[in-house]
Amino acid sequence: MTEFSVLPPEELQAIKTGLLKRYTAICDRELSLDITRGKPSPEQLDLSAGLLETVDARDYTSSAGTDCRNYGGLDGLPEVRQLFAEYMGVRPEEIIIGGNSSLNLMYDTFLRAMVHGLGASHTPWCREPQLKFICPSPGYDRHFAICEQLGIEMIPVDMTDDGPDMDAVESLAAADEAIKGIWCVPLYSNPTGAIYSDDTVDRLARMTTRAADFRIFWDNAYAVHYLGERPGRVRSILEACKAAGCPERPFLFGSTSKITFPGAGLAMIAGSATNMEWVRSHLFFQTIGPDKLNQLRHVRFLKNMDGILAHMEKHAAVIRPRFQVVEDVLNTELAGKGIAAWTRPEGGYFVSFDAPDGCARTVVKMAADAGVKLTPAGATYPLRNDPCDSNIRIAPTFASIEDVRTAVEVLAICTQIAAIDQLGAV
Numbered sequence: 001m002t003e004f005s006v007l008p009p010e011e012l013q014a015i016k017t018g019l020l021k022r023y024t025a026i027c028d029r030e031l032s033l034d035i036t037r038g039k040p041s042p043e044q045l046d047l048s049a050g051l052l053e054t055v056d057a058r059d060y061t062s063s064a065g066t067d068c069r070n071y072g073g074l075d076g077l078p079e080v081r082q083l084f085a086e087y088m089g090v091r092p093e094e095i096i097i098g099g100n101s102s103l104n105l106m107y108d109t110f111l112r113a114m115v116h117g118l119g120a121s122h123t124p125w126c127r128e129p130q131l132k133f134i135c136p137s138p139g140y141d142r143h144f145a146i147c148e149q150l151g152i153e154m155i156p157v158d159m160t161d162d163g164p165d166m167d168a169v170e171s172l173a174a175a176d177e178a179i180k181g182i183w184c185v186p187l188y189s190n191p192t193g194a195i196y197s198d199d200t201v202d203r204l205a206r207m208t209t210r211a212a213d214f215r216i217f218w219d220n221a222y223a224v225h226y227l228g229e230r231p232g233r234v235r236s237i238l239e240a241c242k243a244a245g246c247p248e249r250p251f252l253f254g255s256t257s258k259i260t261f262p263g264a265g266l267a268m269i270a271g272s273a274t275n276m277e278w279v280r281s282h283l284f285f286q287t288i289g290p291d292k293l294n295q296l297r298h299v300r301f302l303k304n305m306d307g308i309l310a311h312m313e314k315h316a317a318v319i320r321p322r323f324q325v326v327e328d329v330l331n332t333e334l335a336g337k338g339i340a341a342w343t344r345p346e347g348g349y350f351v352s353f354d355a356p357d358g359c360a361r362t363v364v365k366m367a368a369d370a371g372v373k374l375t376p377a378g379a380t381y382p383l384r385n386d387p388c389d390s391n392i393r394i395a396p397t398f399a400s401i402e403d404v405r406t407a408v409e410v411l412a413i414c415t416q417i418a419a420i421d422q423l424g425a426v
């Protein structure tokens, strides 16, 4: 395949004519496809159907004899803390099992830092003259939305295959007292699928931060969500921070949203015992206790780490073919043309696609006109501002395999048309 940029204008014009024919034929089909959000497919939800049968009207008592229907147990059932401590790579006293959403726990953590401060020796963030957060980009739009809503200035830093550009992160954190933290999705990053290297973890733990209350928001949303042979591995940020003498630096988050049921799963926050005490001291005013029946369902259904991994293998079997279709279509349509790049993740929920600079908005609009909803251009950057206007997040898990194939084909056709237009051969 020859790169578009070296083709003569007549040849490009002929290619464009063919592409427009395909585009018009697709528009005529009046499609209504959506590959915008990372949701499990109904087939994946069915994998956890048995969860709903693990607790019933006669069987609602935890292994320690707790009646899970009643109030109490602010930080979670001991057997659930035990299981998810192993899942998150921390000790049982370093984890709290919360409600149904890790995003909710992240938001609460921000609000507590804003209103109360991170412990007695730190000023509440809302009293600081300026607040800034480091945002590796492309990243997760809902992380950025929390900062945006709370008026925290976001500083984008490039993502590499090993995690954020650490030279940039280190110099920012060391220089500016207003920088209070960084967002991280360490394993199968949203959307690029990057896996943080050991060196990245160590540098995050060891770096000098001008703000004494600098926090790493370590969103381990995809800890066991692998597509390959076995789960990826990331060095423990908590252990690295302990070794570096700053055990309070990381807050770890996770959930079973994409293991069991998003919206009806379990969420967790983890970190040093001191940080967990800080969380508990605020949680006490927020709730009398979590939904222990759901905790009991989960621990009975998943049983142990082997149970979680065996369950995730079933998820992988369902979603692998969808990721394969994305790769196949992009490869067939775009490889060698020098107009697009995309990731081949080993896990997680997304493929990160880069159209030619300046084309993402056009591509998303053209696809929408053809009945294919793509994640809005810019969504993966703070304030929806992708400086290159090139990144588009593909979420292939929810739609059927055939719908994913069609949607990605439309994306590829629109990308080629936009690229040719940009080369000036209209």
Ligand SMILES: Cc1ncc(COP(=O)(O)O)c(C=O)c1O
Pocket: 038, 100, 101, 102, 103, 104, 140, 185, 190, 219, 221, 254, 255, 256, 257, 262, 263, 267
């Ligand atoms: C990186 C990341 N964190 C958190 C979430 C949401 O997690 P939860 O359902 O636990 O709120 C998502 C969902 O897509 C995600 O991609």
